[in-house]
Amino acid sequence: TQDVYLRTEDRIYVPSTVRTVYVFGQVVTPGNIPFVPGEDASYYVEKAGGETDNARLGDMMIIKSMTRQWLDPDETTIEPGDQVWVPKEPERSFAWYMNIFGQTASVISVAVSVVLLVVQLNK
Numbered sequence: 001t002q003d004v005y006l007r008t009e010d011r012i013y014v015p016s017t018v019r020t021v022y023v024f025g026q027v028v029t030p031g032n033i034p035f036v037p038g039e040d041a042s043y044y045v046e047k048a049g050g051e052t053d054n055a056r057l058g059d060m061m062i063i064k065s066m067t068r069q070w071l072d073p074d075e076t077t078i079e080p081g082d083q084v085w086v087p088k089e090p091e092r093s094f095a096w097y098m099n100i101f102g103q104t105a106s107v108i109s110v111a112v113s114v115v116l117l118v119v120q121l122n123k
Contacts, residue, residue, distance in 0.1 A: 018065070018081040023048040025086035026055035035080040041073040044084050056089045 006012075020032035021044050028049025036043065041060055045051055061070045065081030078084070 020080065021078055022083040023086070024083065026052045026088050027086055028052060035078075039078065041078065041084050044078070045086060048084075051086055054088045054091075056087050059087050061085045061087075 019035050021035050022030075022032050023044045024030040027045055028051075030048060033044050033047045041062060042057075045057070045060070051057055060073055061084075062073055062076055062078060063070055063083040063085060064076065065079065065083070070085075073084075
């Protein structure tokens with residue numbers, strides 16, 4: 001907006017613009033993918049070699065470059081500098097599943113006991 005005089009040893013800094021989207025997490029080749037206007041998260045995951053066997057695409061998130069806000073891909077459009085994160089499916093042992101089964105069986109048995117008690121008291 002003004003005519004500025006440059007002197008010897010003055011420096012002009014012109015920041016570079018980021019024209020990529022960084023894809024990481026459970027993808028075959030994490031890294032920077034060239035930004036293409038209008039493309040969605042699945043496009044960038046495919047350009048990063050696709051998802052791995054452990055990927056959980058349903059929980060994929062977009063990290064906005066300016067605000068660092070984590071958003072669902074349906075809530076935003078991808079812009080240059082954004083990041084696409086593909087999480088890993090949690091590994092659960094047999095004991096974890098047995099624990100869930102045991103807790104469910106306990107809740108059902110208590111519910112059945114309460115129903116039987118109410119039926120007996122109403123006779």
